[in-house]
Amino acid sequence: MIDRFQYREDREAYSAARVKALEALLIKKGIITDKTVDTVLDFFETKMGPFNGAKIVARAWVDPSFKDRLVADTPAAIAELNLPEGMAGAEGEHMRAVANSPNVHNLIICTLCSCYPWPVLGLPPYWYKDPTFRSRAAREPRAVLNEFGLPVPEAIEIKVWDSSAQIRWFVVPERPVGTEGMTEAELEALVTPEAMMGVAIAKAA
Amino acid sequence: MKLQHYLGGLEGLGPVSTETRVFVETWETRIFGIHTAMMALSSQLPLPRTSSTFTTVWTWADLRKGAESLNPFDYFKFRYYEKWLGGISGYFIYNGYITAKELDALTEEYYNDPSKSVPAAGDAAIDDRVVQYLVEGDSPKRDTNVSFDFAVGDFVSIKNVPSIEHTRLPGFLRNKNGTVETVYDGAYVYLCDTGTDGIGAAMPVYCIRFEPEDLWPGNAEKNFSLYADLYAHYLEAPAAASAKQAA
Numbered sequence: 001m002i003d004r005f006q007y008r009e010d011r012e013a014y015s016a017a018r019v020k021a022l023e024a025l026l027i028k029k030g031i032i033t034d035k036t037v038d039t040v041l042d043f044f045e046t047k048m049g050p051f052n053g054a055k056i057v058a059r060a061w062v063d064p065s066f067k068d069r070l071v072a073d074t075p076a077a078i079a080e081l082n083l084p085e086g087m088a089g090a091e092g093e094h095m096r097a098v099a100n101s102p103n104v105h106n107l108i109i110c111t112l113c114s115c116y117p118w119p120v121l122g123l124p125p126y127w128y129k130d131p132t133f134r135s136r137a138a139r140e141p142r143a144v145l146n147e148f149g150l151p152v153p154e155a156i157e158i159k160v161w162d163s164s165a166q167i168r169w170f171v172v173p174e175r176p177v178g179t180e181g182m183t184e185a186e187l188e189a190l191v192t193p194e195a196m197m198g199v200a201i202a203k204a205a
Numbered sequence: 206m207k208l209q210h211y212l213g214g215l216e217g218l219g220p221v222s223t224e225t226r227v228f229v230e231t232w233e234t235r236i237f238g239i240h241t242a243m244m245a246l247s248s249q250l251p252l253p254r255t256s257s258t259f260t261t262v263w264t265w266a267d268l269r270k271g272a273e274s275l276n277p278f279d280y281f282k283f284r285y286y287e288k289w290l291g292g293i294s295g296y297f298i299y300n301g302y303i304t305a306k307e308l309d310a311l312t313e314e315y316y317n318d319p320s321k322s323v324p325a326a327g328d329a330a331i332d333d334r335v336v337q338y339l340v341e342g343d344s345p346k347r348d349t350n351v352s353f354d355f356a357v358g359d360f361v362s363i364k365n366v367p368s369i370e371h372t373r374l375p376g377f378l379r380n381k382n383g384t385v386e387t388v389y390d391g392a393y394v395y396l397c398d399t400g401t402d403g404i405g406a407a408m409p410v411y412c413i414r415f416e417p418e419d420l421w422p423g424n425a426e427k428n429f430s431l432y433a434d435l436y437a438h439y440l441e442a443p444a445a446a447s448a449k450q451a452a
Contacts, residue, residue, distance in 0.1 A: 005278075005282055010316075012230050012232070013316065013319070014312070014316060015230070015232050015287060015290055016230070016231070016232035016315075016319065017312045017313075017314075017315035017316035017319065018290060018294070018308070018312045018315075019232045019235045019236050019239075019290055020232070020235065020315040020319075020323060021308055021311035021312040021314070021315050022236075022239065022290075022293070022294055022297070022303075022308060023235055023239060023323050024311060024315075024323040024324055025297075025303045025307060025308060025311060026239065026297070026302075026303075027323055027324050027325075027326050027327060028324055028326070029258055029302060029303065030256065030257065030258040030326075030327075030328075031246070031257055031258050031259045031302065032239070032242050032246075032257070032259075032327065032331060033326065033327020033328065033329070033331050033332055034323060034324065034325045034326055034327055035327065035329075035332055036238065036239075036242045036327070036331060036332055036335055037234075037235055037238030037239060037242065038238070039238075039332045039335055039336060040237070040238040040241045040242060040335060040339070041234055041237075041238055043336060043339050047339070047340075048339065085340055088341075088342065089338075089339050089340045089341055089342040090241075090244070090338060090339045090341075090342040090343065091342065092342060093342040093343070093344040093345070093346070094344070094345075094346065111212045111213035111375045111377070112210070112212070112269070112372075112373065112375055113265075113269050113272070114285070122227070123227040123237070124227065125224065125225045125226060125227055126222055126224035126225070126226055126227070126229060126285070127221060127222045127223050127224055127225065129285045130221060130222040130224075131212055131218075131281060132218045132219065132220070132221050132222065133221045133222065134212050134213070135212045135213060135214060135215040135218055136215075136218055136221060137221075138212075138213035138214050138375075138377060138431060139213070139214040139216075139377075139417065139420070139421055139424070139425055139426070140425075140426050141426065141429055142426045142429070143426070144221055147220055147221050147223065148221070148223055154427055154428055155428070156428070157428050157429060157430065158426075158428065158429035158430075159429065159430055159431075159432060160429060160430070160431045160432065161432045161433075162213070162375060162431060162432065162433040162434075163434065164373050164374070164375055164433045164434050164435060165373060165393065165410045165434035165435060165436055166345045166346075166393055166410065166434070167389070167410075167412070167434045193225070194225060199223075
């Protein structure tokens with residue numbers, strides 16, 4: 001019997017020690033500094049992240065002409081907003097937004113790896129990277145969305161976007177009903193990464 | 206073929222994960238940071254040189270090549286960042302930056318004493334370059350004149366190119382037909398030359414719409430469509446495809 005599907009009992013502790021050893025060696029050899037990894041992580045907490053996507057979506061909700069421009073030329077529309085430096089940066093060099101409507105629901109996938117628009121969504125969550133999601137969303141998106149708790153009626157067309165070249169996609173969900181009196185900042189708080197990938201819709205809190 | 210190139214549409218997999226965390230273990234944040242730093246310090250980028258001793262190329266393509274070259278059973282055995290840790294460690298060893306022996310020995314030390322900290326050292330210019338990469342990215346768009354063989358609305362056939370190490374052509378689209386939805390402006394390269402697979406030099410990229418009933422006859426859901434961005438090399442006119450079949 002081969003041990004192909006056995007893991008070390010101390011799987012996580014071992015990986016933690018190994019990655020720490022790797023980081024330590026890279027610092028010692030002058031490849032990176034002792035601050036490099038924290039610098040990267042800090043960038044994702046403050047500059048690149050779903051907070052940018054939420055701002056873009058909230059603006060699209062309050063300004064339909066911005067939404068049209070966003071779908072027509074995503075980078076140009078994003079450039080209109082006062083977002084942090086880096087909004088055209090790594091993994092966001094070529095982004096395209098697709099908007100949900102009463103007739104269309106969009107879903108973003110990457111069947112080959114985990115391509116994801118870092119500047120507007122941050123880093124991809126586990127479900128997006130999971131081989132089961134990547135396989136099944138391509139053929140049975142409605143069944144998959146049901147498992148996320150999002151039933152999509154058959155009358156609504158689902159468009160699935162597989163990120164197989166350089167475009168990084170994100171979804172502009174529909175503005176939830178009951179949010180008419182809300183400010184743009186209040187609306188931002190309703191936008192989740194899941195809604196911007198199409199496995200959820202935005203809901204009034 | 207590699208099973209990992211043919212993920213789209215596999216059956217019998219059971220429920221999806223709905224885990225919304227990005228990292229499920231703290232150690233995963235560290236390998237993510239290392240990978241991003243390597244992309245930023247990679248030698249092909251037109252960024253200021255620093256004192257970093259990293260002198261080779263590391264892009265997404267290198268990470269993907271590593272994962273796609275795994276035995277398929279290992280690919281599905283290891284969790285996402287476990288594959289990263291294996292691939293990245295292997296790269297540093299293979300390129301002579303570190304030795305397997307010193308990595309194993311130091312792993313043992315940190316395993317026995319997880320509170321032991323990493324050494325303090327480094328030149329701030331290295332971190333400046335990492336941030337500069339994050340801000341500027343690494344656009345694959347090139348200012349090259351290319352010819353566009355297809356226009357919006359054209360029916361196209363997808364080739365079944367011989368992909369060995371790495372491909373950007375999902376397996377479930379091979380030998381299928383689709384319709385051009387978008388012709389992207391300009392020409393695009395890929396992060397590496399994929400060899401017999403055929404992408405490397407700047408070429409057009411098209412967004413192609415597929416009908417699920419054509420992809421999985423009798424076994425697809427109703428009222429949805431699938432779109433994929435594909436490099437021009439993966440496309441041909443349906444006539445060329447049928448001529449090849451007849452030959």
